[in-house]
Amino acid sequence: MSHPITVTVPATTANIGPGFDCIGAALSLYNTLEFSPLTDTEKPHQITAEGLESDRVATDDRNLVYQAFLKFYHHINQTPPPVKIHIKLGVPLARGLGSSATAIVGGLVGANTLAGNPLTPTEIMEMAIAIEGHPDNVVPALLGGCQLSVADHNHRWQICEIPWHQDIVPVVAIPDFELSTAEARSVLPSHYTRADAIFNTAHLGLLVRGLETGQGDWLRVAMADKIHQPYRQSLIQGYDTVRQAALDAGAYELAISGAGPTLLALTDPPHTHLCVSAMREAWRGYNIGVDVRSLAIDTQGAKVT
Numbered sequence: 001m002s003h004p005i006t007v008t009v010p011a012t013t014a015n016i017g018p019g020f021d022c023i024g025a026a027l028s029l030y031n032t033l034e035f036s037p038l039t040d041t042e043k044p045h046q047i048t049a050e051g052l053e054s055d056r057v058a059t060d061d062r063n064l065v066y067q068a069f070l071k072f073y074h075h076i077n078q079t080p081p082p083v084k085i086h087i088k089l090g091v092p093l094a095r096g097l098g099s100s101a102t103a104i105v106g107g108l109v110g111a112n113t114l115a116g117n118p119l120t121p122t123e124i125m126e127m128a129i130a131i132e133g134h135p136d137n138v139v140p141a142l143l144g145g146c147q148l149s150v151a152d153h154n155h156r157w158q159i160c161e162i163p164w165h166q167d168i169v170p171v172v173a174i175p176d177f178e179l180s181t182a183e184a185r186s187v188l189p190s191h192y193t194r195a196d197a198i199f200n201t202a203h204l205g206l207l208v209r210g211l212e213t214g215q216g217d218w219l220r221v222a223m224a225d226k227i228h229q230p231y232r233q234s235l236i237q238g239y240d241t242v243r244q245a246a247l248d249a250g251a252y253e254l255a256i257s258g259a260g261p262t263l264l265a266l267t268d269p270p271h272t273h274l275c276v277s278a279m280r281e282a283w284r285g286y287n288i289g290v291d292v293r294s295l296a297i298d299t300q301g302a303k304v305t
């Protein structure tokens with residue numbers, strides 16, 4: 001490794017209502033990871049972090065960027081080189097905006113670049129999905145855009161980009177409490193009724209067409225879900241109030257972003273400012289600090305410079 005390498009990875013919002021574990025979109029909010037050689041030392045790594053909540057990031061062997069880095073070298077049967085990793089955090093941790101995906105994708109892309117790109121982008125994607133356990137954050141984090149990921153009978157992934165209409169604005173309300181994905185998955189049932197399966201199938205189909213066309217009538221209906229949101233709403237104090245505030249301000253609908261607790265409203269440009277302030281005020285009514293932002297869809301995914 002001779003030159004420092006910088007990998008920029010976008011946040012992602014997964015599920016978008018009915019697309020549990022299969023659809024997600026990249027957002028214009030980023031983590032930046034710098035990889036450089038570590039010389040004149042016995043240590044295998046030196047990990048530092050700055051920015052948003054950086055004191056909450058492990059800087060030892062448990063660091064998720066480093067874990068992914070190690071897994072990459074194990075996969076290619078090489079000894080990992082001593083590495084300095086500096087993390088600039090823009091994506092809040094454990095809030096449902098794919099922070100773990102940025103770490104996994106960043107660690108794999110950084111390692112692959114340092115090693116001279118022995119793995120193809122598809123192989124990196126497959127490794128990222130295997131580490132994260134589901135594709136809906138890591139795939140858009142890697143590729144950008146809104147991505148639907150479907151495994152075939154041979155466990156190969158078909159990745160389908162869903163066009164995102166330019167007039168659909170994602171607004172995220174990020175509260176100042178964490179909800180780990182593991183906890184938010186632990187409350188989900190293991191079986192669902194046929195009615196619930198049909199409900200989500202129909203709504204995901206409508207969501208895909210709604211995102212593509214920007215048709216408000218479809219988007220108002222399409223974000224409903226029976227697989228995860230009904231079970232997670234009680235973990236997010238203020239959910240109903242924030243949702244109602246967003247709808248009253250003109251949002252099409254609101255969904256839990258990823259595993260939560262961030263809430264994602266989809267709206268149109270004329271209602272964006274109203275929506276931002278309504279969601280902020282609604283959560284503040286619960287004495288919950290909140291950072292509300294209107295974002296854009298990132299179209300580039302992980303970038304190496």
Ligand SMILES: Nc1ncnc2c1ncn2[C@@H]1O[C@H](COP(=O)(O)OP(=O)(O)OP(=O)(O)O)[C@@H](O)[C@H]1O
Pocket residue numbers: 012014031057058063064065087089092093094095096097098099100101102103137179180181182257258259260
């Ligand atoms: N930049 C980072 N460097 C190291 N570890 C990170 C980084 N970002 C996230 N992590 C790890 O990932 C954990 C959060 O993962 P978790 O899956 O619970 O939430 P999330 O990925 O932010 O949300 P979601 O998957 O719902 O979108 C953090 O607590 C931390 O251990």
Ligand SMILES: N[C@@H](CCO)C(=O)O
Pocket residue numbers: 014015020021022134136137181184185228258259
């Ligand atoms: N589909 C995942 C996204 C969060 O990692 C979930 O909702 O649990």
